[in-house]
Amino acid sequence: MRDYPDDAACLDHLWRHRYAPDGHTADCPKCAQPRRFHRVKTRPCYVCGSCGHQFYPLAGTIFHKSSTSLHLWFYAIHLMTSTRCGISAKHLERELGVTYKTAWRMFNLIRNKLMADDDEPLSGAVEIDETSVDGKPRKFQGARKRPNAISEGVKLAERRRATVFAAVERGGRVRATVLPSRRGPRLREQAIEWVDPKSIVMTDEWPAYNQLHKHFAKHSRIRHGALEYVDGEIHTNTIEGFFGNLKTGIRATTSSCRTSGYRAISTSSAGATATGMTAARCSTRSSSEQPVQPKLSL
Numbered sequence: 001m002r003d004y005p006d007d008a009a010c011l012d013h014l015w016r017h018r019y020a021p022d023g024h025t026a027d028c029p030k031c032a033q034p035r036r037f038h039r040v041k042t043r044p045c046y047v048c049g050s051c052g053h054q055f056y057p058l059a060g061t062i063f064h065k066s067s068t069s070l071h072l073w074f075y076a077i078h079l080m081t082s083t084r085c086g087i088s089a090k091h092l093e094r095e096l097g098v099t100y101k102t103a104w105r106m107f108n109l110i111r112n113k114l115m116a117d118d119d120e121p122l123s124g125a126v127e128i129d130e131t132s133v134d135g136k137p138r139k140f141q142g143a144r145k146r147p148n149a150i151s152e153g154v155k156l157a158e159r160r161r162a163t164v165f166a167a168v169e170r171g172g173r174v175r176a177t178v179l180p181s182r183r184g185p186r187l188r189e190q191a192i193e194w195v196d197p198k199s200i201v202m203t204d205e206w207p208a209y210n211q212l213h214k215h216f217a218k219h220s221r222i223r224h225g226a227l228e229y230v231d232g233e234i235h236t237n238t239i240e241g242f243f244g245n246l247k248t249g250i251r252a253t254t255s256s257c258r259t260s261g262y263r264a265i266s267t268s269s270a271g272a273t274a275t276g277m278t279a280a281r282c283s284t285r286s287s288s289e290q291p292v293q294p295k296l297s298l
Helices: 007-018 070-082 089-096 100-114 152-160 186-194 237-253
Strands: 025-028 033-040 045-048 125-133 162-169 174-179 200-203 218-221 254-256 265-267
Touching: 007 070, 070 089, 070 100, 089 100, 125 237, 162 186, 162 237, 174 186, 174 237
Parallel strands: 125 200, 200 218
Antiparallel strands: 025 033, 033 045, 125 162, 162 174, 174 265
16 A cells, blocks of 8 residues: 555546556547646546546546545555455455445445446366355265265255356456356356357366367366376465465355355456355454544554
8 A cells, every 4th residue: 555645646547547648648539639637636537738638547446426535445455365265245344444335335346336347257277166065064964875866865964055257368367157056057058158169278186168169279188086186287275275265255244145145256366356245145254342543553
């Protein structure tokens, strides 16, 4: 947060990112050529020095028409993307020193608007995997005498738990969604929908991925059952790390979850999505602590 000590620095960052990389020159639509712009002191906008055309860097963003300080918005984004175990709206309320209603609105907009999905398929080296959220049954539960049998208790637990399917570009974006089951063709169909056919996909030996080699340039598999986790460039450690952050975030910010309470997410940062799938049907932990002043010395 040292790079954004006040609202002016935050506004300047948005101006440079959206319109003028050098901070001064931008393409003026009225002049139809690059012009120098200067900041208007009384409003969050920049005006062309030749024709007077104005650019508002906050227009079309989650910060537009918000009475909350832009500095607090940036600090909230910093907290949500840098906290590995995830944070709740109550935590945000205490850190920012705002009301719970304001904190919840900021939390919701950052999570649902700023981390919006895009239509571009994942490409390059893509890792694919699935996991179960909300507990794990004991091995061979209720079927100790028949290890290959699946007991009714295990079947019930599997239906109750949420199956989260995810795919991640190495060094790029990650997508995740909830599927009815980790069995059957649904996993393969979802992978085909998300990933570019020219990509190299990497999975474990789960049978649902058996036919992926027919749909992609290459399908590499790692044998977790044989205690094999890395074979040169072949591994699923990136997506496993995402699942670890996701589950840590859910445990840290929710007290209970139902399968219908998850939603699909897509973002450009795997580490920033630990709070991304904690949707409306998850009961958030609350606290009676009083709000404190924001810690702006980071």
